[in-house]
Amino acid sequence: MKTSLTIAGSDSSGGAGIQADLKTFSALGTYGMSVITAVTAQNTRGVLSVQDISPNIIEDQLDAIFTDIKVDSVKIGMLSTVETIKVVAKKLKEYNAPYIVLDPVMISKSGYDLLHPEAVEALKEELLPLASVVTPNVPEACKLTGAEIKTIEEMEDAARLLIKEGPSAILMKGGHLEEEPTDVLFNGEMFTHFYGKRIQTKNTHGTGCTLSAAISAGLARGLALEDAVKQAKEYITGAIKNSLNIGSGHGPTHHFYDLYEKAGVYKEERV
Numbered sequence: 711m712k713t714s715l716t717i718a719g720s721d722s723s724g725g726a727g728i729q730a731d732l733k734t735f736s737a738l739g740t741y742g743m744s745v746i747t748a749v750t751a752q753n754t755r756g757v758l759s760v761q762d763i764s765p766n767i768i769e770d771q772l773d774a775i776f777t778d779i780k781v782d783s784v785k786i787g788m789l790s791t792v793e794t795i796k797v798v799a800k801k802l803k804e805y806n807a808p809y810i811v812l813d814p815v816m817i818s819k820s821g822y823d824l825l826h827p828e829a830v831e832a833l834k835e836e837l838l839p840l841a842s843v844v845t846p847n848v849p850e851a852c853k854l855t856g857a858e859i860k861t862i863e864e865m866e867d868a869a870r871l872l873i874k875e876g877p878s879a880i881l882m883k884g885g886h887l888e889e890e891p892t893d894v895l896f897n898g899e900m901f902t903h904f905y906g907k908r909i910q911t912k913n914t915h916g917t918g919c920t921l922s923a924a925i926s927a928g929l930a931r932g933l934a935l936e937d938a939v940k941q942a943k944e945y946i947t948g949a950i951k952n953s954l955n956i957g958s959g960h961g962p963t964h965h966f967y968d969l970y971e972k973a974g975v976y977k978e979e980r981v
């Protein structure tokens with residue numbers, strides 16, 4: 711069985727972060743492992759508080775995994791501090807980690823800073839060059855590039871700027887634009903657009919986490935990047951369509967094997 715590692719924050723309500731990633735890995739047929747970078751007290755309404763995990767413990771978690779188990783793909787989510795970013799970058803380089811999907815998580819849907827604003831530069835310098843693909847939403851892409859983005863053409867312009875920072879590819883998510891949610895993939899040479907229809911629901915907690923974890927699982931299973939993104943987009947669309955009306959705020963997306971079987975991917979392969 712292929713393995714996927716998530717390096718991210720814990721969400722007590724189970725909809726985003728580590729919990730969303732592990733559910734996604736299971737549904738998409740990889741064995742999930744986790745390095746927890748922060749513990750958030752969070753629910754569907756928002757984030758109450760955050761405790762960052764000390765860099766030593768983050769380093770030990772990474773050593774524990776990489777010295778014992780073969781890692782087939784990595785997904786990076788919430789990192790919160792400069793120290794966390796530095797230790798994660800150091801260890802991923804040391805172990806020559808494969809297929810790194812970097813979700814540059816900055817602000818929660820409810821407006822809480824999950825990455826300290828002064829750590830954006832460290833994220834750019836230390837982690838963008840290691841990423842196989844980086845998956846910013848539009849506000850994150852604006853912070854990373856300084857660009858203003860209101861249209862799909864401006865998403866493409868920003869992707870051209872961002873690729874200069876060193877990632878192998880960019881998947882810019884269009885969920886925050888007014889129009890239908892189109893995601894734009896740029897591999898440095900060509901653009902591919904992934905079109906979606908907006909699903910009318912308030913239950914979108916954890917969509918970004920789920921998408922990046924699904925891409926990481928696909929890469930671990932040997933899919934080419936475009937196919938991994940296509941499968942991930944199918945998966946997140948199903949997970950939003952079937953999202954759960956749990957809690958009084960933004961409910962979570964739903965994860966189950968059916969979504970994956972309906973997408974017609976890997977069915978015969980799973981043993």
Ligand SMILES: Nc1ncnc2c1ncn2[C@@H]1O[C@H](COP(=O)(O)OP(=O)(O)OP(=O)(O)O)[C@@H](O)[C@H]1O
Pocket residue numbers: 726818819846847848883884885886891892893906907908909910911914915916917918919921943946947950
């Ligand atoms: N209402 C919706 N209907 C259909 N697809 C959506 C909807 N909202 C988001 N998406 C899709 O879900 C994926 C995640 O995008 P989104 O822009 O929500 O990420 P995000 O802002 O990083 O999420 P998060 O708030 O969890 O960090 C993208 O593929 C996007 O196009």
Ligand SMILES: Cc1ncc(CO)c(N)n1
Pocket residue numbers: 718719720721726727728750752787788815817818819824916917918919
């Ligand atoms: C722990 C965690 N990671 C990422 C997000 C982004 O949605 C969140 N709300 N919580």
